[in-house]
Amino acid sequence: AQSVTQLGSHVSVSEGALVLLRCNYSSSVPPYLFWYVQYPNQGLQLLLKYTSAATLVKGINGFEAEFKKSETSFHLTKPSAHMSDAAEYFCAVSAGGGADGLTFGKGTHLIIQP
Amino acid sequence: EAGVAQSPRYKIIEKRQSVAFWCNPISGHATLYWYQQILGQGPKLLIQFQNNGVVDDSQLPKDRFSAERLKGVDSTLKIQPAKLEDSAVYLCASSPRTSGRVFSDTQYFGPGTRLTVL
Numbered sequence: 001a002q003s004v005t006q007l008g009s010h011v012s013v014s015e016g017a018l019v020l021l022r023c024n025y026s027s028s029v030p031p032y033l034f035w036y037v038q039y040p041n042q043g044l045q046l047l048l049k050y051t052s053a054a055t056l057v058k059g060i061n062g063f064e065a066e067f068k069k070s071e072t073s074f075h076l077t078k079p080s081a082h083m084s085d086a087a088e089y090f091c092a093v094s095a096g097g098g099a100d101g102l103t104f105g106k107g108t109h110l111i112i113q114p
Numbered sequence: 115e116a117g118v119a120q121s122p123r124y125k126i127i128e129k130r131q132s133v134a135f136w137c138n139p140i141s142g143h144a145t146l147y148w149y150q151q152i153l154g155q156g157p158k159l160l161i162q163f164q165n166n167g168v169v170d171d172s173q174l175p176k177d178r179f180s181a182e183r184l185k186g187v188d189s190t191l192k193i194q195p196a197k198l199e200d201s202a203v204y205l206c207a208s209s210p211r212t213s214g215r216v217f218s219d220t221q222y223f224g225p226g227t228r229l230t231v232l
Contacts, residue, residue, distance in 0.1 A: 004156075036223075043205060043223035044157070056142070090156050101147060101170055102221065104156030 002015055002027045002093040006105035014113045019078040021108045023091035026072065033074040034092040034102065046091065051073060086112045116140065118224035120206050125133060126230045132194040133202055135227045139208030140231065146183055146190050149205040153168070201231045
């Protein structure tokens with residue numbers, strides 16, 4: 001069984017500041033990990049995914065995440081926040097390579113202060 | 115390439131009524147998923163199809179929810195009868211390949227259907 005914990009239901013940062021969204025996972029098998037972003041009234045869009053290759057994964061819109069097995073973490077970062085980054089972010093885990101159903105965290109609402 | 119299509123986008127019904135949602139996946143995608151996203155929570159998988167067969171429906175409340183994927187393309191999700199707690203966004207997603215650890219496929223999500231049960 002898999003599970004995901006996202007620390008902080010709301011995160012507020014200033015425009016231009018570092019964005020750090022935390023995700024810890026639990027999995028009985030080596031996991032595949034994903035970050036999705038959801039804008040209001042839209043579906044989920046994939047930001048990046050970890051598939052057991054490089055532990056530092058680069059995604060779209062300047063986001064990246066690092067897989068740390070010892071800490072069971074997959075935190076999402078972006079060096080400089082833009083107003084357009086304001087959205088809901090979801091971390092998800094899959095045991096079956098992504099083609100199996102995803103188990104999502106509860107999400108983190110990112111607020112960008114001008 | 116057209117994305118995952120869903121209809122209707124919004125639906126309001128009274129409790130105990132029936133409702134159906136439709137999903138058209140990306141052309142050629144073998145795997146189709148339905149997720150339920152309750153306000154303030156992450157999506158929860160309801161059912162997964164591979165072509166027209168069910169792979170996983172362990173979290174589908176089968177006493178009131180049903181889903182089918184005839185001919186391995188479009189899919190419908192039905193609720194009968196609806197309860198207040200079914201108010202949620204129902205997301206459909208598709209991915210190109212079958213399950214297995216060889217591949218690491220992306221799931222592509224549709225815009226969702228927002229259901230309100232009064």
